[in-house]
Amino acid sequence: MDLSNVTRYQSAVAVEAAAPPVVIKRRGYLLIWPAFLYLLAFLIVYPFGYNVYQSFFEYSMLTDTSWFAGLKNYVGLFTSPEYLNSVWVGSLIAFFCLAIETLLGLSIALVLNQNFKGKVLARILLILPLGTIPVINGYMFNILFFPNASVVDHILNILGIINGPMNWLQDPIKARIVIIAMDVWQWTSFMIIMILAGLSAIPESFYELAKLDNMSTWKTFWRITLPKIKFPLALAMLIRAMDLLKFFDGVYALTKGGPQSATETVSFYIYRIGFKAFNVGYASAGSIIVWAIIWVMSFIVISKVFAAKEKAV
Amino acid sequence: MQRVQRESRAYKLFRIVFLLFFIAVFLLPIWWMIKTSIILRVDTVVYPPQYIPKGIEFDGYIRIWKDQGLPFLYFNTIRINILAALLALLLGVPAAYAASRYDFWGKEGGFMFTILSTRFLPPATALVPLYFLYRWLGLVDSIWGLVIAYAGLNLPIVVWVMRSFIDEIPRAMEESYMLDGHSRVAAFFKIIMPLSAPGIAAMFMICNFLTWGEFLLSAVLTTTVPHQTLPIGAAQLEGDIGILWQQIAAIGVLGAIPITLIIVFFQRYLVRGFSFGILK
Amino acid sequence: MAKIVLENVRKVYNGTVVAVDDMSLEIPDGEIVSLLGPSGCGKTTTMRLIAGFEDADEGKIYIDDQEVTTWPPNRRNFSMVFQFPVVYDTMTLYENIATPLRTLKTDESRIRAIVREVSSSFGIDEDSWHKKAAKLSISDRQRLSLAHAFAVERNLYILDEPFSNIDPKSRVRLTKYVRDIQQKKRHTLVFVTHSQSEALTLSDKIAVMKEGKLLQYDSPDAIYSKPANTFVGWFLGNPGMNFIHCSCRQKNGRLYLDGGAFVALDRIPAAYQKVITGERAIILGIRPEQVEISQTAKEAFIPCVCHFAEPLGSRLLLNVKLGQDVMMNVKVPLEAGVSVGDKVYVHLPEDRIMLFDDKTEEAL
């Protein structure tokens, strides 16, 4: 063999130009369609189309007739103090819930991430609120803050923080505090679980290094812990933020939106207008607006998710 | 590997106090629910409150059993949730397989985004359309109506989380099964299904967890006891004459038991469910 | 800089898994000592015990004759480099290196001088000081964490498999940096590795471990040429030592080594004549490069068949079959030109042979 005759390798395979191969397309991806169509039918296309359609009509319960109303529903909605109030109340509640849940969840998760006796038990006890039924929690918080017989009043009185009955549920501000307290009580556990998952993924060696450098606990938190759990934390907060737009059960059982719609969230408003007042056009217009908000927010969440996934690969 | 901890005594004390405080706060409403369900009816709302009941009765449990159709409610809740979870898995696992193994046009931005975004839609906004659709289909006040709706709530999470489970099964596994001479369908049933079985089981539990306490849809889409769920049963105990605390609490206690077992035993998977499989 | 002593140290996980068993080791001041062994041999646990990340169940640890067994890691005064590079992602390169100096209350101009010195010894450009560490490639991260570790004068520097995630080119460079700085400053250095090449290249002494036990602790050359048992002989070398189960038999009043179908050696090697006085079973060990080979029959050469020939740089690695089922690796010069299927003759030089006990597999 003459090895010295080196040429760059070329596609010199002796195959006669054959008929183009019959390429079998692999069609396994079609499996995604049943799930997709199902969601489309029951949760997206139909409800969305219906909402869009109805939002341009006015409907009368009495005569069971409806007539075209143009943008009247939207205009009405944006000038309706009730709707604007529900947006304001919803945002207010969501903001405080989110802030408190995040801070509490973070501090509790940081403690639970340490090694100590009884850690597993403490962890289970602290996520138990997730196991309760939201609407029943509403009733239980009703008892805890019952006018003139509030358990919370009693405890706060003993601790000397307040003096006398607070009548929580009669006062707009206090009622909001109770609603927030209820949500915080049930969903801080969610934050704890999510943040613990983020914390447990940080390799121990980062802390060992910080220790060898005599870094203070505070600095270690800012320089190592927080940057490393940024993603799970942000994800959990965004999920909670969107879930707070759904906030309904607790409000229903605890305050029914009262006093004077001080605790009426958007979800509750849409339900009340649609099902108690049968103002379907209004409810539909309100829904469309909420959908727009959700889509923008979920777009942010999901694109973050994709970015993180790519980073992981 | 266990890290050697050298913490100061003061810090250890602080930690105990900190945790005990939050455990107390977190458990207070739960204890109140348990206590309310067994305390004498006259002592339910009294001041000063009884932290430990002075007398107990099981009247609440007996009444919900006899008068409020608890067996129906309980059975319905279980039935609807299980069927909804199964339906979601039936549709979701193949979809998750496709999403994990195939590249197709519009996968991430179109299909997967749309599927996940439905997870965030407030049920309230779909309530009116669904009600009229169900009335037309004759699904109002039937357990199948709720099964279909709940499966829709579960489906986004099933697709996303199962996809992350299937992603963890090396492709080479089914590929080598196919090279052994088995068909693609056989590879799905003999390799993917058995290997993702723990994930499927966990997802089944998580689905039940997610829809167990659902209130709004079942409040609107069901009207009679034989088709209602526990949360609705509880809400109906709030009537013109007042609220039947004892019985609501009793439903609350019974309703919380299965779901609490799920969170205790499936904690590890809860994170995946909550984060759509992105965190493990 | 300090001397480290471990005295009968033992560590058990979960009450049952013995990670380190009765380990005694003296790490001399100013030397590089490697802990070498396959995964699960206890080298990482030993390192973590020295560092104080784990508490020993039994035994004592000394730094310069001061007992430190119960001291927390930061009091033991050492630097560490981890297998998966650990740096402060949110800080700049400069801040990363400066962090341990900050806690020592060094003034800023001094810090700057030290950072300049270590970063130049590890090939970090001054232009990149202001960059965030998060953006670095994995080998640059390890470079940074080495610079960070060597920025401060410590009793001890621990490197835990620092090169195993690094590409081969950067590995050579980083090895050189570590060796240079150690030679200049005479640091005491503990180096944990599963790679014989790294251990043989860098260390003054190697501690070979297996299943929680210290098998041999000696200079690289001594470990290579006089392994304490068959495992050490097999584990070091490329390929490792050959072992042949033999029996010492008597013939005409003289002992010889019988390999079954062939005579491995017609007498007992001189070095072992005092140890072996009667008939017994034995394991003969010889390194592949020390086997002599011939293509023609000679006296005291064993006939065999070559069934694998692999060019290895300027050497040819042969796998030959002696008798029925004894396989042996032999390394010969490329020019020997042996190919698969050839009949060749090998000779085991008396002065190269090592003998091991057939039961304990310890060197005799």
Add this chain to the structure above:
Amino acid sequence: MPEVILDRISKTIQKKKILDDVSLKIDEGSFVCLLGPAGGGKTTLLKIIAGLEVPSAGAVYFGPENVTGLEPYKRDVSMVFQDFALYPHMSVFKNLASPLTAKKLSKPEIERKVGEVARFLKIDRFLDRKINQLSGGEMQRVAIGRALTKEAQIVLFDEIFVNLDYKLREEMRVEFKALVDELNITTIFSSPDPEDALSLADKIAVVREGQILQYGPRDAVYQYPVDVFTAQYCGYPEMNLVDCTVVKNGGELQIDAESFQIPLPRETLAREITPGSYILGVRPEQIRIMEERQENGVVIPGQMVLTEVIGSDTIVHIDVGRHTIQSFVPGIYRTITDKPVYLNFDTKAMYLFERETGAFVARGT
């Protein structure tokens, strides 16, 4: 037993070109190694042969038959995967039997064939075991066994030594070679490790960035690399490369590498070259280290910087001006002298490559 022909295969995945117009003809019964760095397209190429991926363009032939679109389970190919891909929920026996159950053989037949293969690979002792009870080496044997029970004429091996530690790799390589020789099958083996390719293969195809740079008999690829990449990649330790210029000095040509010069008489290289920019290449095993300056031949002064002991041999790193040159020294050698050393090599062992394209120009004769 068919030959395998790849005819102008291209593959694009998510707009990324993985394979670009690759053609390859693999003779029946031969052992071909696809050698190249990770991400170069080796695995995709194997998957296209196996039918696990469909090429975006081009065709695959097994002998005269065009199998391009054929589903993998209809092909006469088996494959061993990098991480073994054993079915963890099945016993070793069931793993080995999987290709036979697909053929719907009778139970005794399956038991007989599995038994044969298991004995052949010395894994018959643990047929009842679960996969997670096996060591790395045993897992690899089972994976190979599963590929063998199919009795396919073409067997693909995808980087099967990568996940083994170096001691095991050393032993498996010897065993593997003996095994393949005995079976007489068409073997296509992919590896990032030149040692695998040089010790096992009949022919080597160097794959990089979706293209085949060179395909030929092992010795041809080793001795006459087509370009700098192949030259450097195909050899362990890798070839030393130094940028240089060829200049006319008086009537004679000379290689000028800034820190040293090498005279280049006409007869040194196989062909005539013109002055210009080149890359000089010499394999480390050809470089000798001298403590004394020699008068004859190539003499390059340098400074030792590191002796890297790799098992039983040593790579000595020597600084020569801007470059570091590696010399492979058999045996353990650990002296570093402060004195300057001199490198020397036979001009026969010298390679020249074009600076811009990296293409092979000439080598010493």
